[in-house]
Amino acid sequence: MIKTLIFKIILALWFIAWAPILLVGLMNKRLNRFLVTSCAAGVLMLARVIAGIRYTIHYPARNDDGIPAKPNENVRLDGKAIIAAKHMSILEVAILETNIPNSFFIVKRELLWIPIYGWAFWRMGLQPVNRARGATNMQKLVDAVAKKIMNGMVLIIFPEGTRTRPGKRVPLKRGLLFLAERLKLPILPVGADTGLYWPKKGRVHSGMANVYFEEELPCTASLDEIGEAINRHSA
Numbered sequence: 001m002i003k004t005l006i007f008k009i010i011l012a013l014w015f016i017a018w019a020p021i022l023l024v025g026l027m028n029k030r031l032n033r034f035l036v037t038s039c040a041a042g043v044l045m046l047a048r049v050i051a052g053i054r055y056t057i058h059y060p061a062r063n064d065d066g067i068p069a070k071p072n073e074n075v076r077l078d079g080k081a082i083i084a085a086k087h088m089s090i091l092e093v094a095i096l097e098t099n100i101p102n103s104f105f106i107v108k109r110e111l112l113w114i115p116i117y118g119w120a121f122w123r124m125g126l127q128p129v130n131r132a133r134g135a136t137n138m139q140k141l142v143d144a145v146a147k148k149i150m151n152g153m154v155l156i157i158f159p160e161g162t163r164t165r166p167g168k169r170v171p172l173k174r175g176l177l178f179l180a181e182r183l184k185l186p187i188l189p190v191g192a193d194t195g196l197y198w199p200k201k202g203r204v205h206s207g208m209a210n211v212y213f214e215e216e217l218p219c220t221a222s223l224d225e226i227g228e229a230i231n232r233h234s235a
Contacts, residue, residue, distance in 0.1 A: 003051060003204065004051075004204045007047075007050045007051045010046060010050060014039075014042060014043070014046060018035075019116045022035055022117065025120065025123075026119055026123055029124070032120055036120050037097060040094040044091075047091065047094075047198065047204075051205075052207070053206060055194075055210070057099060060215050080186075081186045081188040081216060082183070083155065083157070084176055084190065084230060085156060085157070085189075085190035085192065086158075086164070086191050087158035088164055088193075088194045088199070089197075089198040090198065091209060095194075100156065104124070104127060106126075106127045106128075106129055109129060111128070125153060127145055138175065142179060155185075159173050159175075159230075160173070163195075165195060165200065166193070166195045166196050166199070166235035167235065169227070176223075181220070186216045186219055187218075187221055188216050189229035189232075191214060191232055191233040193209060193210050193234060210233065217229060
């Protein structure tokens with residue numbers, strides 16, 4: 001419990017210290033992305049040093065040689081697929097942000113209302129969605145996402161719509177299928193067990209967290225197929 005308390009206090013101080021730095025970064029889009037990614041990398045460093053949480057990313061074997069596909073050699077990570085990831089913790093958000101260049105997330109619009117941090121997220125291209133408007137807002141969302149992808153950005157979406165506890169399975173939102181079908185992009189499922197080490201609530205636990213990139217699915221895949229892939233190696 002003491003380790004968790006120390007970690008959360010230092011993490012809060014980290015975010016406070018970075019606020020004025022991110023404020024300066026708002027003046028330039030490239031600088032802003034660099035600073036946000038650096039802040040996320042610092043979160044991973046604090047998790048490793050203070051909480052004892054490390055992480056490993058697992059990629060599907062390529063062809064028949066069994067060699068893992070690296071991010072910079074994998075076309076699935078260059079915007080030609082929608083990355084649909086398990087959401088259990090801040091941890092996998094920081095992992096994905098720091099390991100997938102030029103990525104952006106679809107987030108609830110209220111997140112962008114947070115002073116300084118919300119502004120920095122908006123500046124780096126995070127796409128807000130108004131959950132209250134539902135389907136009436138989907139076409140605008142598709143147009144905005146398509147524009148970002150055409151500009152070389154990589155879409156990451158958390159189709160469960162919220163952080164989940166280990167062992168809990170939440171139905172996926174149909175918005176993922178709508179985006180995949182309209183954009184004609186395959187889906188790259190990503191599983192995680194990060195909630196075992198940095199849960200939404202409660203103590204942090206030392207150990208090796210895992211993020212799993214699964215085999216690509218076509219844009220016509222069902223929610224059940226996508227959910228099965230995301231949860232195949234998830235906690």
